[in-house]
Amino acid sequence: MKGLLQIHDPLAPKGHVVGIDLGTTNSLVASVVQGKPVCLAADEDESRLLPSVVHYGKDGGVVVGARAVSLLSEHPTDTIKSVKRFMGKSLADAETRKLGAYQFASGEGVVRFQVAGGQPVTPIEVSGEILRALKRRAESHFMGKVERAVITVPAYFDDAQRQATKDAGRLAGLEVLRLLNEPTAAALAYGLDKGSQGLFAVYDLGGGTFDISILELTDGVFQVKSTGGDSALGGDDFDRAIAEAVLKERGLTSPSPQQIATLLQAAKAVKEALTDEQVAPLVFEEQTTSVSRAQLDAWIAPLLQKTGLACRRALKDAGVKAEDLNGVVLVGGSTRVPRVRSYVQELFGKPPLADIDPDQVVALGAAVQADLLTNEARQDEVLLLDVIPLSLGLETMGGVVEKVIPRNSAIPAAVAQVFTTFQDGQNAMDVHVVQGERELVEDCRSLARFRLSGIPALPAGVGRVEVRFEVDADGILKVSATEQTTGVKQAITVKPTHGLTDEEIEQMLLDSIDHGEEDIQKRQLREQQVEAQRMVIDARKQLKENGDLLGAAERAALLADVDALEALAKTESDHLKLKAALVALDEKAKPFVELIMNRSIARAVGGKSIEDVARG
Amino acid sequence: MTDHFQRLGLKAHVDLDVAALEARHRELALVHHPDRQTPGDAKARLRAAEETASLNEALKTLKDPVRRGVYLLKLHGVDLEKDEAGGSGKLPQGFLAEILDLREALEDARAAKDLEKVQTLARQIHERQAGTLESARAALRRLPAADAIAAATPLLAQLKYFTRFLEEVDAIEEEALG
Known part of the structure; x- marks a missing residue:
């Protein structure tokens, strides 16, 4: 409905605001019209879904959407689909090496597609074209300017991917009011529509990403309890699994980019046909292969299991059980696959909700959030409380990670932790900020490093440095360190230039499972090494200050033992052996420690020996 | 503040x-x-x-009842967090050695992928946690009496170790989920 009335809508003095679902396969634009969110179509007869496909012509012209899809098999390298998978990626990322028909320009940094008609294009520019097409669509609908938008991203998108999405919005001439997590958007669409209360899981399987979120809706507050997922798993992988099976069956070992593009399209078609049929034909190069639903189910089984793992983890992090859930919401076109639905039902023990079109639900939720953020009359209706997806921590002695803000903590968040100095007279402390779930720094993502200098000379353990982490509502981290006796302070805002790649997040999560055991051993060894180092420093200090209490031979023997322990700490890889050496030295040093204690007590009580005090 | x-x-x-x-x-x-x-x-x-x-x-x-208890103590001048060794100075005699043994048993069970043993140990700690928490709460109800602080301190110091132990159990169970 286009009308002059909407142009003069008094509630939209700065132009209309929209919600955009920038999807891997399809994108949509929605807006709240007369109090209800609706997805916008360019024309009455056009679909609301805009295929996320961009074609670059030899003449430099750019075509977006359905027309670009029709050019895909003829110009596979000049037509970019699933660009979302490449957001925030470099050429080195595994994502760019998956089966696909693209040609990449060589070079460092962000990945670039070699296309017809000029310079290579980045994923940000390609996404910008899609956003521009959606903006035009909304503008023609409203017959007025559209300059502000809420754009959705997978909850698991890292900073680099979020930044890339924001940049794409800017390229398209949009002010990005908020990047909204997709599952949260879906819940928002359901929640407001039904006025529901309770605990919900949102299972979002799109073209290229999988997200699971557990949310609680109470008294106008949407609280994200936990979130998880896999930022490189989706319907594209289903297509690829089908295509790979067909290639194998036909003995095609090195298909051309054109063959791959054609086959992937045929695979997608057969997957969609199998939603309603038990058996469907896959036609490729004038040859027909019959594919059954059972075959498809078997090919995608390992992919579904990966989603199941993420779901169980999310439930656990939220501290709830599947039976506590009031509903499971399905989002994303890939949840149309029957096996996905039955799998979700098995996983959560209840039939999932799908009354809102799973393709539209995210865009509708984004429109609702855009309206909530800009429409003052609605400001008190609902509030979103989100969480951080990955733990934030600090490097401590021995390269061990101390988690400061664990994953799934509510944001905004601020946490301070106090660390003590390790050595006498230590005048600086290095602060190394990391992100990830593993126990050792080398296995986590390094976010930032800085040095707090100017700590006054104090004995080991006396200097106290408070490190403070602050995460704002947009998920940006700021870290500061303050020496508490003098107030010396250093601060840094953490804005990673590259951020974590999907592959890294995925790898990190997998690693934390695979290497849990190895981690514990490494950690125990590091702890013993640190302990040994402490003891060595302490013993040398005491020998220097109180060595006169011992005879020369005893002193030399103890010093030799200390040296031996120091050497052992560097070479021993069994933490139990190192621990045994520590205990042995501790035992040996006991008489010396007693002498020192006597001396200090004697000093404290004014020159009398301990026996004197006891007698007195 | x-x-x-x-x-x-x-x-x-x-x-x-x-x-x-x-x-x-x-x-x-x-x-x-x-x-x-x-x-x-x-x-x-x-x-x-x-x-x-x-x-x-x-x-x-x-x-969280344990965090709440630790925080109440802090408001009454006993800061278990500030203590370098996590309040180990406030622990009853022999507790540390005992918990180290239990953790070693847990590590062995993890290495042997003996989930049943892990769960048995977890149940054992859960029970002790519940008992200790009940005693700690009883003591904390008598705040701000000085003897209440003295009674609650070692109990909460122990509870922190139980929490840590059960976190480890969680990590092992998560490992097993995969």
């Missing part, structure tokens, strides 16, 4: 209605969240972010 109880408008007490606590947190979040401030007012947003972060921290601290 406003403490967590004051921030949420609650009486500083060991017994707390968690549902009421969460409701109070939601009410206050609705007022103080950055998204509730006038768009474009950067200063108000910053203040709001600080306030909401404090509210989130208060909720996290008070919701």
